[in-house]
Amino acid sequence: MGNPVTWFEVNSPNSVAPVTDPYAEERRALVEAVTRGAGHLSPELRTAIVDRTRGQASDAVIPDALVGFVDRVAKNAPEITDADVDAVKAAGIDEETVFEAIVAAALGASLARLEAVDALLAGGG
């Protein structure tokens, strides 16, 4: 994932000093675990869910039974009901897969926000 580990902040017209994000490595490890760690859902699909919920385009196709559900996790988790989870399971998706999809969607929605903050910090905004 394209999280910058280091960028450059202009401190004065004559000096450019590297500014390191002390959380970058920990965040990279989290994204790695959720998208590529051992799991039931393929790494491609987990990555696609993270990308979709962080607002980035992806070529991978998320199954119909999951796509609306992961959007709800990202955008309106408090309104999710038993029926939503039951509908996903009724489509033949096992519980470990549902678990991974929920985590990937929660991560994507949260990364989108953090990346907005990082862009402002990097831009000196």
Added chain:
Amino acid sequence: MRLEAVERGHRWKERLILGIVRRTMGEATDVQRLLFHRPEFLGRPLGTITHHAMRLDGDWSIAERELFAAYLSKQNRCDFCIVCHGEYASQAGDRALVERIIRDGVAGDPRIDASLEFLTAFASGPDAITAGQLERLRGAGVGNAAIRDLAQIAFAFSVINRVADALEFRVPEQALFAKSWPRMRDRGYRL
């Protein structure tokens, strides 16, 4: 808890840990069941970031960090996390003040008020986060490192709030969190 796999699908080692939690605390919470379910997938890597933001050296006090976790959770309408971190903030700080800030969204302290505005925007979405909010934080004396710490708190709880709500965590009595506070204060969030 909506998924049986997360309720009771733990491996033997984590089952043992949850058993110890039940014996010492009286019950294990759904967040513990979540984080100890395949801990290498979410619990351990997210716990590392959460611990870093909530406990390691920084400009924010422990009470302020717990308050931020509770306030972000309120914006996200996550009942479990509001009760948990509201109690932790009260344990670490001034209960009446914490309850008033969570209820009204106003602290009367420019550093905290600018932080609450930032957290509200963070909960709302990436497009709601503006340079003006960072300027207000800096104007209140909050440096970039402290802004980054605040943002990681928001990030970590933004993840956990969504998972808690999607799985419908059962909210325990607030007293359970009063009981778990001394350990959470000293040991923190690392799994």
